[in-house]
Amino acid sequence: MSFKRQLRWGIALLLVLGSLGYFWLKSSHDVIETIVCDDIVQGCAHGDLTVRAMTLPTTMRAFEVRISSPGAESVYASFDMVDMQMGMNRYRFQRQPDGGWRAMVTLPVCISGRSDWVMLIDIKHSSQALPTHYQLTLTTQ
Known part of the structure; x- marks a missing residue:
């Protein structure tokens, strides 16, 4: 796998994990x-x-x-x-x-x-x- 392709997958994974983390934190405080x-x-x-x-x-x-x-x-x-x-x-x-x-x-x-x-x-x-x-x-x- 080329470096550019690994970089794209890494960025995509970070975006997904960041979004999940944001919504998890937001929902835990929205009482x-x-x-x-x-x-x-x-x-x-x-x-x-x-x-x-x-x-x-x-x-x-x-x-x-x-x-x-x-x-x-x-x-x-x-x-x-x-x-x-x-x-x-x-x-x-x-x-x-x-x-x-x-x-x-x-x-x-x-x-x-x-x-x-x-x-x-x-x-x-x-x-x-x-x-x-x-x-x-x-x-x-």
Whole structure:
């Protein structure tokens, strides 16, 4: 076997092993904590995290969501249906003077008429290398 051919096989093997290592490490850190939430307007808590919608969520109408997580460096959230991705709708929350986080969000309309939403929250703390992931299930009108 020629040197060039051995080099190609070596590079291909390194790429495959590198990709497998990356996905193994990524999946080992992607633990999603579930937040039980009966009424997001009243607010939901999980440890130091609280999530609250200021009005009842409805599709295609902006509503305010507030999140509190002491020590948070950044907060993002996206919305999908249960077992159905709903496209790109990732929201970056803005830090407020009181230390909380706020964003105006809009749920896309689901053509099937479903109202079972999953809010995926990513919170980065300065003390952590990777963000913490939370999942909260909510329903709309």
